[in-house]
Amino acid sequence: MCGVQNWHPNFGLSLDTHQGKPEVPHWPWEQAKAMDGAWVYLVTGGCGFVGERIVELLSQQDYIKEVRVFDSVAREEVEKFSTAPTRVTVMRGDIRDPDTLLAAMRGVHVVLHTAAVVDYRGTVPFWEMRAVNVGGTENVVRACCALSIPYLLYTSSIAAVGPNTSCEPLLRGNEDTQYTGEVELPYGKTKAMAEKIVLEANGAKLSNGGTLRTCILRANTVYGEKAGFLQDRETELPLSGCLSPSVISAGNVAWMHVLAARHLQLKAELLAGQVYYCYDDTPSRKGFLVRHQLLSSADPSVKLGSHIPYWKMWLMIQLHRIIRAILSPFWRPQPFLNVPLLNTIVTTFSFETDKASRHFGYKPLFTWQESRLRTAQWLKAAAGSLGPPQLQEKKN
Incomplete structure (x- = not known):
């Protein structure tokens, strides 16, 4: 029964994940390709900093019929990303509300779960952050099982890995590097708990007899247009120091989500259950x-x-x-x-990887020079010195 016994809209029971030998993906490659033009995606947190960029790029993919945005702060201007083949719709709701979430996810094939409370400075109570980041993720997984949604991509953070409370350094680690100890940041603790839920859900039975396939992308410090920490020069200066020496543009984080979600459909046997760090050609420095x-x-x-x-x-x-x-x-x-x-x-905490390139052909869509220019234009526009920067042509 879809990995959840006696499921009901209130999601009152725990997830019973599938164990044992991986089964044939619910959507084989040929069937996934045959669905092109009819795919319905849902992006939780699609009005957020990274989520909006994901929606923008998804709307430019011809194989997608509809991109639904589920966000507690629904901004209708996101619907402007609609194109001839792809419609963007915005639905307001809270991922802590299982019934509202269930309604938004009906008819969806792929979920990109980016919604989260991001707090590094301790301004949000831990119980509230956990309710959204962990409880909300549980709701998303259970809804996927109940509605037979076969693909779930989760947006995590390098903070889910570390640094730990002992401030042990990690230099040039990758997705396979073993790093133990209690995570230092409360935000990172909630992301680690959510990661565990998503990874354990991989292989869970869906209500139609199919199988849930999940994978995780870990972003680091993300910059770009609408990055709040770039405008708050006083209070956010320490935050820009680094969770690692690497930072990445929002556009390339979004592009990695687009590619990972697509290849999770086409090559589920390779991507399912995997974790990928996000990276691009932004200079590797503090x-x-x-x-x-x-x-x-x-x-x-x-x-x-x-x-x-x-x-x-x-x-x-x-x-x-x-x-x-x-x-x-x-x-x-x-x-x-x-x-x-x-x-x-x-604490020195860095990684070096090309796993995303090897597994699903990721290459940065935006160069460092291009990302820097777009960010500078936005900063100037935010200061009122010139009009909003013009978006570039479609990226397909």
Whole structure:
């Protein structure tokens, strides 16, 4: 019974995943190709920073009939991505609400689950972040099983891997590198829990007797148009330091999602149950240096600041915590940094991989120069110095 026993719309029971020898994919290659022009995709969080770029690129693929966007903040302007062969529709809802989610997922063939609460500085209570990132993912998996949706692609983060609480470094790791220990960031903990749910769901039985195929993409620090951390120069400067020395453009993260979802249909036996790091040709250097290049491209007056020793930052964090505690009855300022994030910033954590290229032919759609130019144009437009940057021709 689709991997969920006695399922009902409230998703009240746990997932019973399929065990043993992998079965023949529910959609063989020939059948998947025969479906071209009729595929219906759903993108949770499709109005978000990365989600919107995914929707934009999906709408340009001729084999897709409809792209549904499910987001708690539904912006109808996303529907402007509709093209002649591909319709984009926006549905408002919360992935914590199983009934609303179920209604949105009816008739869907492929789900790209990007919706999440992203919080590095401790501004969101852990229980709330877990309810969305973990509970919401459970709801998505259960709906896939109940509605016989055979493909699920999950957007995760390198924060799900580490750094750990011991601040152990990882240098040039890849998807097969063993890295243990408790994840430092609360956000990373929720993403790790969600990853476990998605990977365990791979091979689960669908209600029609088919099989659920899942895979995961891990993004790192993502830049591009509408990247909030690029505009918030004061409070977000530490965040741009890095979860790893690698950063990647939103356009290329989105393109990797498009390719992975397509090849999950065509080559399920290869991609199902796999994890892929996101990467492109953005220079491999410390994140704050790349951020400086992006900002200085828009405003040459932007200069690098001075290095601050760890102990000074630690003292500033403790002082800020004391001030917040004193002022809490009257005012509660947002934390600019916390110790888990500080430890993450100072820990060497990098990866080097070409797995996505080998498995599904990924190559960056946008070059570093192109991504930097588009980001600089957007920053200037956001500052009111020129009109919005023009989108380029379709990328197919």
